[in-house]
Amino acid sequence: MSGVVSALSRVGLWGRGVVIAMPYLWLLLFFLVPFLIVFGISFSESIVAQPPYAPLLAWLRDEDAGTTKLQILLNLTNYLRLTGDDLYILAYLNSVKIALVTTLLCLLIGYPMAYAIARAEPARRGPLMMLVILPFWTSFLIRIYAWIGILKGNGVISNLLESLGLTSGPVEILYSDWAVYIGMTYCYLPFMVLPLYSTLEKLDPTLLEAAADLGCRPFKSFLTVTLPLSLPGIIAGSLLVFIPAVGEFVTPELLGGPDTLMIGRVLWNEFFSNRDWPVASGVAIALLLLLVVPIMYFQHVQGREEGGR
Amino acid sequence: MKRGGFLSWALWFGYAFLYVPIALLVTYSFNESRLVTVWSGFSTKWYAELLTNEPLLEATALSLQVAAVSATLSVILGTCAGMAMARFGRFRGRTLFGGMITAPLVMPEVITGLSLLLLFVAMEQVVGWPDGRGVTTITIAHTTFTLAYVAVVIQSRLAGMDGSLEEAAMDLGARPAKVFFVITLPIIAPALVAGWLLAFTLSLDDVVIASFVSGPGSTTLPMMIFSSVKFGISPQINALATLMILVVATGIFIASVVMARQDRQRKRDEQMAIQGG
Incomplete structure (x- = not known):
């Protein structure tokens, strides 16, 4: 082991470059470049081929003149389809609505x-x-799956309500928006509690004592002292829930x-x-546009927290 | 005391919300009846059936392999990334680097999956690699999205760690690489373990990204669970879920015991060092 260590010690400054370069190159190749490809293919045309999209670039050879021209084909039909079809706009708005309700429920619990x-x-x-x-x-x-047995007609909740005499016949909550809210709140709750806890834990209890000494009622001191001071936690938690919730697939598909x-x-x-890859890419870009502001804000919040340490 | 009452109720409600579904899932895995929500007697037959389900066992083996390899890769890359962010100060492209580390944490899986698939297809056209999609592409994809989590865990550990030990070693003439392997690495070892476990679980859990980048013949366990859950619930899935929960719980239990022991050992060593000095 010490042989390895001393061999590595000789690497010195050069090693620093390698340490940065390895994850940097990996992320460039497998995280950044793919986005550029998605962006490119969103301007392509769907064709019956393998892979099922038309190439954007083509070399056109002019035999008479002996020259070669690069042709770039961009078509906007995918985007026109996204803005022209109610299905996409409804999905877009509904995603925001479901993510907002989920964030709110996570915050409340x-x-x-x-x-x-x-x-x-x-x-x-x-x-x-x-x-x-x-x-x-x-x-x-597995956690989403657990809710299927609880929410379905003749499921746990349905049987419970029936045995209490509150309802007659099975109650089906599954396959509705409410089932999605419950499932998503369930899965994202820890992401909300974690940042909230870390800001609330740092909160100085003497501030509340001071407020109480000055005659402030507990509820009012909560509203005027605790809540504003925990705002960074609320923002971080809400972003951690909202952003992935907008693009959620598994929960709405199953519940x-x-x-x-x-x-x-x-x-x-x-x-x-x-099998329409170009339209799927267009949808991905549209989703990304919706999320770019919250994601940038999230990075800003993260960066500030780092700086404060 | 009224508010304290409300708070403890809220806490209990929260824990019930988190744990009752899991408890029900485990309970019904021992149910004799095929109807998952009607109790008809204790039985372990679903577990026995599980062990003879050949495709499921194959998918489990594949998932474990992908998870182990991608977790190891992402701990190596994530440690480098965490070191770069926490210790190297300013370097060219740091902002972009930081962005590429935090963005995957919140990136919707459908986007990551689609973009990686399109990359693999384009790479295959241009350089002829990867030849088709399967275990390799899933492993690369999982390494990419778990790398961010590992980097954040390690970066925050490094930021919270006392830098004076490293400085002292450097002052005594140790080279950077030696400082890293002899001083930094042993101190952040618990974070490495936590990062590896996190990456392993995330990989073992992913259905969306794997569905995009997998090929014929490479069905992971979550993909198999997902497709069978879509057709309704079955006691066999309950049994499988129970086993998975058991494995995770055991893993976390062992990890926390080991870490607590190491922590005590470290404190004892420090105590002795102070007394000896």
Whole structure:
């Protein structure tokens, strides 16, 4: 081992370049370049071939003049289709709506949880947080699957309501927007609680004592002291839930009804069912445009947090 | 005390929301009846059936292999990325690099999957590699999206770590690579383990990206679960889910015990160093 170490020590400054270059090149090739390709193919035409899109670039050879010209074909029909068809616009708006409701539900359930954990005795905070994160380690798919048995007609909730005499006959919650809200809130809840907890934990309790000494009621001091100070956590948590939720595919596919349109689902169907790669690329670009502002904002928030450390 | 009452209710509600579905899932895996939600007696027959399901076992083996290889690759690349971000100060292209590390954390999977597939197809046309799609392409795709998580875990560990030890070693004449392997690496080892486990679980969990970049004959376990869940629920899936939860719980338990022991050992060493000095 020490032989390896001393051999590596000789690498010196050159090693620093390698350390940066390895992940840098990897991410350039497998993260950035693919986006440029998606962008390019979104201007292509769907054809029956392998792969099923027309090339954008073509070398045209003019035999008489002996010259070669590069032809670039860009067609906007994919984008015209996206803006002209109600299906895409509805999916777009519906994705935003579902993501917003999910974010709000996560906030409503997650905020009191994070607050309660941050106010617990220091020794208990770690285990309590562990309990929030633990489900995240079990499969996402399995957790969505668990809800199918609960929400379906003759499922757990339906049977419970029936045995309590509240309903007669089975209640079907599955395959509706509400099932999607429940499933997504369930899966994204830890992402909301984590940043909320880390800001609430840092909050100085003497501020609340001071407010109470000055005669402020608990609820008012919560609104005027705690809530504004925990805003960075609320923003970070909301972005962590909202951004992936907009492009969610698995949950609406398994829990939603056929009319639960979401943009991730539309992209999937264009690609796998219609085999229309250019339109699927166009949908991806449209989704990215929708998310570019929240993603940039998220990076800004992340960067600021890093700088503050 | 009214507010304290509300808070503890909210906490209990939250935990119930998180754990009741999993508990129900596990319970019904021991149900005798094929009707998943009607209890008719205790049975382990679904587990026995699971063990004879040949395609499922193959898919499990494939998924474990992909997860292990991609987690290892992403820990190596992620450690480099975390070091670059936390220790190297400014370098050319740092902003772009930082962006490429944080963006995959929130990137919708459908976009990552589609873009990687189009890259693989284009690469095959231009350089003839990868030849078709399968285990290799899934592994590359999983390394790419888990790399970001590992980098963030390691970067935050490095940022929270006391830099004076590294400085002391450097002052004593150790070269950067030696400092890294002798000082930094042992200290951030728990973060490496956590990052590896995180990458492994994320890879084992992914259905969307794998569906885009897999080829014929390379069906991963999540892809298989996904397609069978679409046709409704079956007790066999419950049994499989229970086993997966059991494996994850055991893994986390062992990891946390080992880390707690290391932590105690470290504290004891520090104590002795102080007393000895």
